[in-house]
Amino acid sequence: MPLTNKPLLGRLEKVDPRTYWEREDIDFTPWLALTENIQILGDTIAIELEVEAQEKGVGLFRADILCKDTATDHWVLIENQLERTDHIHLGQLLTYAAGLNAVTIVWVAKRFTEEHRAALDWLNEITDEEFNFFGLEIELWQIGDSAIAPKFNIVCQPNDWSKRITGVTKILQTSNxxxxxxxxxxxxxxxxxxxxxxxxxxxxxxxxxxxxxxxxxxxxxxxxxxxxxxxxxxxxxxxxxxxxxxxxxxxxxxxxxxxxxxxxxxxxxxxxxxxxxxxxxxxxxxxxxxxxxxxxxxxxxxxxxxxxxxxxxxxxxxxxxxxxxxxxxxxxxxxxxxxxxxxxx
Missing domain, CATH: 3.30.1460 (Yope Regulator; Chain: A,)
Known part of the structure; x- marks a missing residue:
């Protein structure tokens, strides 16, 4: 069937996040903390989030965004970087999580290295079902001259099945x-x-x-x-x-x-x-x-x-x-x- 009367299809083009957000602290974090944007992230990880604080002080450091999981009232910590993941941010993330007693930790970056992806997978494996670690890559996309659209891709997340088994095992070990x-x-x-x-x-x-x-x-x-x-x-x-x-x-x-x-x-x-x-x-x-x-x-x-x-x-x-x-x-x-x-x- 000829396509002469069909509208032309556009082509998706990837946009460098740095062209839209120049800096993480004054550009990306305030953008992500807006209700309509934190909802995009929350929909990606299937958690309804409510922002409680930005640049929350934790000892000598400051965590990017602190949220509440509105279903459980538990803390959710979000750490951002618009570059490839590094050891500094991983260390900060764990320090913040301990200081804030957060039970869900979300690390957002432009690109995850295999080493840091493996580190979050390992943390999900060794912790019980009360603790959850997510790794998300942020992307920007555009079709022609259309508005630029954000997209979060999950690169690592809790293994619900293994965590459920861990929880069941713990119960069976302590009491039937x-x-x-x-x-x-x-x-x-x-x-x-x-x-x-x-x-x-x-x-x-x-x-x-x-x-x-x-x-x-x-x-x-x-x-x-x-x-x-x-x-x-x-x-x-x-x-x-x-x-x-x-x-x-x-x-x-x-x-x-x-x-x-x-x-x-x-x-x-x-x-x-x-x-x-x-x-x-x-x-x-x-x-x-x-x-x-x-x-x-x-x-x-x-x-x-x-x-x-x-x-x-x-x-x-x-x-x-x-x-x-x-x-x-x-x-x-x-x-x-x-x-x-x-x-x-």
Whole structure:
């Protein structure tokens, strides 16, 4: 078939990063720290990131960018260089990680040497599943006179399978997992698989031997949580141990009481947008607050898991849609003000 009426295809051309970012400290790092750009990096490594600080002091040194993983509230350290990787930056990266107690370390460079790629692979192998090392190469591309586009390429990353095996081995070495803990792990592994193919907004995290899975909501100190309670734990509605239940939750862990009050002031609008009533839980003896839905569920009936996972995914997706933009707009000053009693006249 002749292509005479077809538009011409452009040709991708690689652009030297130094032509766009002359210096790392005053050009590249501030660019990467912008919300829309850190999202590109976060999408590449499948972590939702929120920038906490630039040029963060660590002893005599300064780390480039410090972020929070909004799903876990763990620290993520990003170190940049617009040249080939070198030993100096590797040493700085490890020094910063130790000083900041970061659990995810991202090294961004123009090009990785085989030696430094192997070093990050080795660190991923010898550390447990709580620590993660990523190596990314930054590229710029252009088609004709179009805008220049950035692209991050993963050159090394944690081996999820080996880390999961390491974590399982550690548990088996210290104590045999109970039937309940084994059931929890299998439940979340199946939920992860289901959510990856059925969820539209949420991103499931790694399954663990526990009754919950944390999921990012878009801001540190706030998160979604999928909960699956077996009969050995208390039912939140009846306060008994007779039933199993699953819950889809919004969890507030930072300045929780003040932020909860701000959200609760929007309760009518929130529940109208969500489409059904929510449980607003603020226990004065507990620092965190929760907004959730729950339903009874038999976790031992594996043939019912798909139905339960469908319910969790549907509710969590809707909670994300309703709450994600709201929590990003909450002001800490306003939140604190709501908890300070007015002066008497």
């Amino acid at each position: 997992p109970s039937k309940t803990r084994q059931l929890q792990y299998e439940y979340w592994a199946a939920f992860q698989d289901f959510a990856l193919t059925h969820a539209t907004l949420i991103k499931p995290t790694r399954p663990l031997y526990q009754h919950w899975m944390n999921i990012a909501l878009g801001r540190s100190g706030f998160g979604l949580c999928a909960v699956a309670i077996v009969a050995s734990a208390v039912d939140s509605e009846t306060q008994s141990y007779a039933n199993n239940e699953i819950r889809a939750e919004v969890v507030i862990s930072r300045e929780a009481k003040a932020f909860f009050a701000l959200l609760e002031s929007q309760k009518t609008e929130i529940e109208a947008e969500f489409g059904e009533p929510l449980t607003w839980y603020n226990n004065l003896e507990v620092k965190s607050c929760r907004v959730y839905l729950r339903r009874a569920a038999n976790l031992n009936a594996k043939d019912k898991w798909a139905e339960q996972h469908q319910w969790l995914v549907e509710k969590l997706d809707r909670l994300y849609k309703v709450f994600s933009h709201r929590v990003k707009q909450l002001s800490l000053d306003s939140a604190i003000a709501t908890t300070i009693p007015s002066e008497p006249l």
